[in-house]
Amino acid sequence: MKTLYTWLKAIAKFINFSRLFILNSLFLVILIVIIAAINIEEPQLLISDNSTLHLNFSGSIVEQKKPIDFSAELSKQLVTSTEQINNEYQIDEILQVIRYAKYDPQIDNILLELDGLTHASINHLTDIGDALNNFKSAGKR
Structure with missing residues (x-):
């Protein structure tokens, strides 16, 4: 035992x-x-000299992005795959990108593609216009 x-x-x-x-x-x-x-580490993005910053807006310019409900978004994508996604661009992020482009010696131009822009307030457009004018004041186009 x-x-x-x-x-x-x-x-x-x-x-x-x-x-x-x-x-x-x-x-x-x-x-x-x-x-x-x-x-x-992510590979560093190489920007050549005399580059153009291409801003393609396909959606809305907003003050603050809406919180995402992941389960609802997943259900929506599973049910309808042909629905167009409405992107939101925060105005502060856009202005910051334009501000950084002003001080980046490799960026000479900004190209705005507004074909897909669905909504933007007058104040947002005025702020973007002021930022673009400030960009131009640095001798850039």
């Missing part, structure tokens, strides 16, 4: 060791993947 008890105890220790080894190995693999994902 004592030998059966020692065999069962040895089997239980082996199962416990195997369980701990597998879980710890899995934890280390996940940890290594997370660390590797954090440390991956």
Whole structure:
């Protein structure tokens, strides 16, 4: 009877060791993947001299973006795949891009493509116009 008890105890220790080894190995693999994902650098975008900043607005210019309900968006995309997506562009982001372009020596022009613009307030358009005039004051087009 004592030998059966020692065999069962040895089997239980082996199962416990195997369980701990597998879980710890899995934890280390996940940890290594997370660390590797954090440390991956995106390739730097190369901008040639005399470049044109192309701003293509296909949607609305808004003060603040609407919060996204992921389940509703997923359901909408699964049901109707032909629905046109309405993008929202925050006015502060647009103005910041134009401001950065003014000080970027590689950007000489800004091209606005407004064919898909669905909504923008007069104040937003005035702010964008002022930012473009400020961009032009730096000797750019």
